[in-house]
Amino acid sequence: xxxxxxxxxxxxxxxxxEIRAQIQYAIDRGWAVAVEFTDDxxxxxxxxxxxxxxxxxxxxxxxxxxxxxxxxxxxPDHYVRVSAYDATLxxxxxxxxxxxxxxxxxxxxxLDRQETADRRIRYSLHAYAADQPSGERYRxxxxxHP
Amino acid sequence: xSGAAGRNAAGFAMPRPGNDTPGxxxxxxxxxxxxxxxxxxxxxxxxxxxxxLVDLDEEGRTLKITGLLExxxxxxxxxxxxxxxxxxxxxLLLIDRLRSRYALPSARPSLHMCFTGSxxxxxxxxALRMGELLRELGYLRQGQLVTATRDDLVxxxxxxxxxxxxxxxxxxxxxxxxxxxxxxxxRPENExxxxxxxxxxxxxxxxxxxxxLVVILAGYQDKMEVFFRSNPGMASRIGHHIDFPxxxxxxxxxxxxxxxxxxxxxxxxxxxxxxxxxxxxxMRQPRFSNARSIRNxxxxxxxxxxxxxxxxxxxxxxxxxxEITAADVRGSRVxxxxxxxxxxxxxRPADHMA
Numbered sequence: 405x406x407x408x409x410x411x412x413x414x415x416x417x418x419x420x421x422e423i424r425a426q427i428q429y430a431i432d433r434g435w436a437v438a439v440e441f442t443d444d445x446x447x448x449x450x451x452x453x454x455x456x457x458x459x460x461x462x463x464x465x466x467x468x469x470x471x472x473x474x475x476x477x478x479x480p481d482h483y484v485r486v487s488a489y490d491a492t493l494x495x496x497x498x499x500x501x502x503x504x505x506x507x508x509x510x511x512x513x514x515l516d517r518q519e520t521a522d523r524r525i526r527y528s529l530h531a532y533a534a535d536q537p538s539g540e541r542y543r544x545x546x547x548x549h550p
Numbered sequence: 551x552s553g554a555a556g557r558n559a560a561g562f563a564m565p566r567p568g569n570d571t572p573g574x575x576x577x578x579x580x581x582x583x584x585x586x587x588x589x590x591x592x593x594x595x596x597x598x599x600x601x602x603l604v605d606l607d608e609e610g611r612t613l614k615i616t617g618l619l620e621x622x623x624x625x626x627x628x629x630x631x632x633x634x635x636x637x638x639x640x641x642l643l644l645i646d647r648l649r650s651r652y653a654l655p656s657a658r659p660s661l662h663m664c665f666t667g668s669x670x671x672x673x674x675x676x677a678l679r680m681g682e683l684l685r686e687l688g689y690l691r692q693g694q695l696v697t698a699t700r701d702d703l704v705x706x707x708x709x710x711x712x713x714x715x716x717x718x719x720x721x722x723x724x725x726x727x728x729x730x731x732x733x734x735x736x737r738p739e740n741e742x743x744x745x746x747x748x749x750x751x752x753x754x755x756x757x758x759x760x761x762x763l764v765v766i767l768a769g770y771q772d773k774m775e776v777f778f779r780s781n782p783g784m785a786s787r788i789g790h791h792i793d794f795p796x797x798x799x800x801x802x803x804x805x806x807x808x809x810x811x812x813x814x815x816x817x818x819x820x821x822x823x824x825x826x827x828x829x830x831x832x833m834r835q836p837r838f839s840n841a842r843s844i845r846n847x848x849x850x851x852x853x854x855x856x857x858x859x860x861x862x863x864x865x866x867x868x869x870x871x872x873e874i875t876a877a878d879v880r881g882s883r884v885x886x887x888x889x890x891x892x893x894x895x896x897x898r899p900a901d902h903m904a
Binding site: 459461462465470 | 691692694700719720721723724725759762836
């Protein structure tokens with residue numbers, strides 16, 4: 405099941421040229437570009453690990469693209485996203501965020517039902533990947549320990 | 551860290567969402583993934599047949615290369631070796647564009663440069679303009695200039711240097727990184743100095759990001775040679791070693807006139823003659839630093855002119871404010887010093903002053 409999070413999430417994955425163009429757009433707007441990664445696909449997991457510090461003061465997308473490539477190389481089986489922070493007074497929030505790398509196989513989610521008092525039902529989303537400890541999720545089968 | 555172009559284009563692999571969408575990438579992908587291709591290429595017009603002819607002058611005009619070089623000529627006095635090199639780089643760009651239209655390979659040349667020369671020969675000024683030039687030629691995407699000295703690159707303790715250097719390099723990407731007096735990076739007398747680490751990171755970046763970044767080292771010839779001798783990797787990664795020649799008397803005179811004109815001052819004919827004589831004397835004095843000395847001399851000319859006008863008092867016109875007379879020039883200590891010395895270029899008698 406393909407995770408859809410952030411901007412462009414319903415489009416096919418962006419190519420390197422498109423990622424560069426988006427990053428350049430963010431830089432031209434004066435937003436600080438950051439690279440983040442995670443292997444917890446839960447939709448409410450919004451705080452991902454940071455790959456280095458956000459890049460302030462860069463002028464060209466190639467600098468950020470370099471970090472994106474390095475992050476993907478280090479975490480090929482993780483989700484990697486680029487986010488751009490708009491520090492303008494009054495906005496001060498993430499202005500743009502899109503996934504640039506995802507695991508080859510995304511097993512998806514299971515819906516858990518919990519019956520509570522008065523026959524009420526509580527629902528929760530459980531990612532199949534989360535059954536594995538962090539760091540071992542999304543490994544291909546040939547890499548997994550027996 | 552292999553070739554930069556390969557990494558950014560083909561090596562930047564976006565894993566297609568594995569089992570979900572099998573099959574080849576969409577056809578539009580190939581064009582999008584190569585934004586780093588040398589300028590020109592597809593947008594410069596369709597492919598040409600092998601026996602077709604193109605008009606070089608016409609192409610040069612469309613790329614605005616001619617105008618660019620003319621402006622460079624007008625803006626900088628002298629500096630023939632630098633201008634020649636820029637002309638060659640511009641010509642290569644033009645030829646590369648044409649080659650790509652015949653489907654011939656055209657790789658981007660390494661544009662890292664080293665500017666050496668005496669003080670005041672325009673090394674830093676030229677580096678400032680180089681980013682702009684290379685952007686207009688299409689070799690750089692942004693063309694901004696980031697100036698760095700030892701302090702900006704070398705850290706104070708273990709582990710401090712790499713992030714510092716990388717941060718500077720990141721800011722400079724897409725433009726020019728000017729390292730002024732680069733030889734101070736390397737301190738052979740202190741083996742625990744972190745300068746070497748900065749140099750290594752720099753070298754690695756210069757190699758891997760040839761397409762994104764132009765590094766210009768500027769400094770004095772002799773110290774730079776010592777630096778290169780102890781860092782052979784640096785010397786070999788720099789494709790353009792440009793030596794800035796000293797300015798001739800005529801060049802310096804033109805620089806002075808240009809500076810005065812920009813500030814809306816005018817020399818009387820006698821003052822121009824005196825200034826020429828002044829420059830001739832100053833060139834033979836110690837610590838003469840070419841255009842910088844001229845700029846300082848002009849600042850002092852303005853001081854003396856202001857002093858003269860204020861001392862005279864009374865009503866003055868706009869022309870008086872603009873005009874610099876021979877007396878302003880001859881008030882310089884350079885004349886009195888040389889007059890004290892044995893003849894040769896002795897100052898003229900006082901009654902000759904305007």
